[in-house]
Amino acid sequence: MWARNIQTQTSYCVPVELVASQPNVEVYRQKNLSVNYDLQAFAVEFNDQTYPKLVSAFGAPSDVDKNGKIKILVLDIIDGAKANTSYVAGFYDPINYFPDQKQSSLRSNYAEVLYLDGKELIDSLVRDPTAFSSTAAHEFQHLIRYPFMVETRATDDLWINEGTSEVASDIAGFGPQKYRIECYRGTDSARCPNGANGVSLLNWSNQTNSSTILKQYALAYVYMRYIYDISGSTDAERNSFFKKTVQGNSIGIRAGYAGQLMTVLRDMPAYNSGLLGATDTEAFFRTFILLMGQTSAATNFSNVERVTATSPITTSIVDLSGAYTMYPLGSNLADLATTPIVPVPVANSVLTTGSANSYAINFSNFSTLPYMNIATVKNSGNTRTVLAWGAYSASSTSSIRELTATKESAESRYKSLITEGERSEKGALPLCGTGFINDEFHNVGSIPVEPPASKNDNTP
Structure with missing residues (x-):
């Protein structure tokens, strides 16, 4: 089977053997x-538990090879990993959704394939017994989601796609993601110093710094878990919400970026517009403030101070106490209410759209951050303040302009092979030979590998 070399971004031929079929x-x-893991038991678990639960939440996967099955290849992923360094735990490669192009350096199996690491990921099971199964669930969400991105000719924002995959692991039965929660809170100071403080939910950094990447995953997981929890009162209602974010609601709107995510959320019966707002902009502001406040030990939601004008700086008070009562943290995130984000001093203040800082002081100075929708939530004694920028555009408070700007940014981020001819209906599976020649890369555009799951001390 073909697999991607993560270091060179080219395909190579992997000799394989079938070890389990369900x-x-x-x-x-x-x-x-040599894989020190019961792959036959894993196959049964994926077939009987992960597959039906995620299909219920997101819908059935594609079936380009017409065999009705997901292929999972356990291999030594070529990622340059060495002892005690970061490594790729697994990935979904969108190239497999398209017919093989022999002239390309990226080759397709033209099948539904997930790749899981058979070395470092297996070793991590000593610390996290569910890491292998959880990674498989994470990547399966990417596989189900991708055809809907192709259909709408859009690339979903990474924080939505990755955050949803993290929650998918919970839905499959392998949550909560305790290492994500520890990273978010900052108690794991070695891997995630300062936790989610100052990290943007919306603008994922391209840095290779493992700490930054881990914190981005952690924040995306916590926010998407919160949105999933408040979207309905039953698993069926919450899964209906997630399915709409992937496939589209009644009028075809998917959740490719923040505004669309809020549109789908506002369409749910559990959404109270009187408490969370009647626009996408307001919905994002309020859900972001509610989450960051609750996970930062802030309690005075009846007195949220919000920047409503910038010339001159003007603030107003928003009462979110009713929303706080109706939309608390769910059971998977409840630990963050009792052991919140570790606060940082004001001197380390960094704030961008979709980010927050938790301070162990009374903070009220908006003069250095004169932007709309920045707000503070404090505790009853004003000894703790969360400063959050609950907006998904730094340039406008207009919902329409924000959605357009975000959408254009998301769609221009990657090129794809969507227009590279029609997909074959025969479903033939290309076979790689023993002598693979690494031809020059001839594609007009590259298909990005979905950033893989990241468990314990490993990063994508």
Whole structure:
């Protein structure tokens, strides 16, 4: 089977053997790779637990090879990992959704394939027994989601896609993601110093710094988990919300960026516009403030101070106490209410759209941050303040302008092979040979590998 070399971004041929087959999944192992894990039991678990739960939440996967099964290849992912360094735990490669192009350096199996690491990820099971299964669930969400991105010719914002995959692991039964929560809170100071303080939910950094990447994943997980929890009162209602974010609501709106996510959320029966707002802009502001406040030990939601004008700086008071009562943290995030984000001093203040800082002081100075929708929430004694920028555009408070700007940014981020001809209906599976020639890359655009799951001390 073809696999992608993460270091060179080219394909190579992996000799494999089928080790387990179930009605919904086939598990392959790279030949001569010793895997200290029961892959047959894993296949049963994926077939009986992960597959039906995620199909219920997101819908059925594509089936380009017409065999009705997901292929999972367990291999030594070529990512340059060394002892005690970051590594790729698994990935979904969108190239497999398209027919193979022999002239390309990226080759397609033209099948539904997930790739899981058979070395470092297996070793991590000593610390996290569910890491392998959780990673498979994470990547399965990417696989289900991708065809809907192709259909709408859009690339969903990473924080939505990755945050949803993190929650997918919970839905499959492998949550809560305790390492994400520890990173978010900042108690794991070695890997995630200062936790989610100053990290933007919306603007994912391209830095290779493992700490930054981990904190971005942690914040995306916590926010998407909160949105999932408040979207309905039953699992069926919450799964209906997630399915709409992937496939589209009654008028075809998917959740590719923040405004669309809020549109889908506002369409849910559990959404109270009187408490959370009647526009996408207001919905994002209020849900972001509610989450960051609750996870920062802020309690005075009846007195949220918000910047409403910038010339001169004008603030107003917003009463979110009713929303706080109706939309508390769910059970998976409840630990953050009792052990909140570790506060940082004001001297370390960094704030961008979709980010927040938790301070162990009374903070009221908006003069250095004169932007709309920045707000503070404090505790009853004014000894703790969360300063949050609950907006998804720094340039406008207009919902329409924000949505347009965000959408254009998301769509221009990647090129794809969507227009590279029609997909074959025969479903033939290309086979790679023993002598793969790494031809020059001829594609007009590259398909990005979805950033893989990141568990414990490993990062994408």
